[in-house]
Amino acid sequence: MSKPKVLIAFYSRNRNTELLARAVAEGAMELGAEVRLRRAREVVGPEVMRQAPGWLENAAAMNARYEAPTPADAEWADAIVFGTPTRFGSIATELKAYIDGLGGLWFQGKLNGKVGSVFGSASSKHGGNESTLLSIYTPMAHLGLIIVPLGYADAVMFKAGTPYGATHVSNRDADLPDDDHLAVARFQGRRVTSVARALHAEREAAAVPA
Template sequence: MSVPNVLIVFYSRNGSTEKLALAVAEGARAEGAEVRIRRVRDFVPEEIIQRVPGWAENRDRMYALYEAPTEADVEWADAIIFGTPTRFGNVSAELKAFVDSLGGLWFQGKLNGKVGSAFNSTQTMHGGNESTNLSMYNFMAHLGLIIVPTGYADPVMFQGGTPYGATHVSGPQGNPPGESALAAARFQGRRVTQVARALKTSKAS
């Protein structure tokens, strides 16, 4: 049986999206995937980062834990799962900058047929949970990825997340994801892995 390679690329400022990424990874590994977790880098000026309580500390902690994603990671992956906090109902600039750097691989056709999926976190209810996941569908389609949503293919999806991918609402206090959001993220990791394995097995045969 083929072992699918799953790449999780995320951006997180206060840790909410990071916790979803870890839950996605847990689900993927439970389904037998080889997993790499990568956090994209900040490019906001340091003086702005220092004005926001906790930003620099979380950035430094995550820099120590997670490597930056590379083209080699993307080539290695059979599936790429993108995670981001919502920025005005859309993907964060930090994650989008990494996506924009993949033009060379796209031009060579090296992304065609890989699996793609998306998850996100917002601060406010109805703050862009669905629109942010859908916004990532746009660039995944351009890259040639086979988009895999969560749908309602598992009962956990009726308790948390959206049919487009796992989500979390942190609130003004930055509350971490609860069990329903984490369960949706774990299911997303399993589902993406299942599809990636089927595609990889089909190609091998």
């Protein structure tokens, strides 16, 4: 069969979510996936971004590294993995804007049956990581994605992350994701890819005339 195609669409302001995204990509590629790593774009102007130290500079650097996600990326993918920092206990506006832009594909039913998964980061302990990941399950269900959580299917899950997806707490951006948190993200990439491959193989088998 062809390689599973995995889209990782994320938003990151201070690199924490970006590093998780890269680890998810590494895990997916370990199982032979073709990966598109995309960063959602800002919805506010430079005057607002300058109020948060480093935001404008980090955005420019990351936007140079990653293309913006498009509906065509979602249509291409067998699996879509969303990544976001928590914003008041929920999804970042920048990533939500991308999801909202998938309405045309939703209307045509072109996302039904694709794999969906989520990961995220928060600035403080109990800052909303789990509620943020769960909040993204709702639009994924509406899009028709088959939601793939992590559970405790790998020993690393007893060290870091959540059963809903990889996470990280940056302690006000003082700490980058450590080895255990990155290992959870890599496991997520592998898990999503293995499920996407199995579903794709089933569809291919169903398409073969008896």
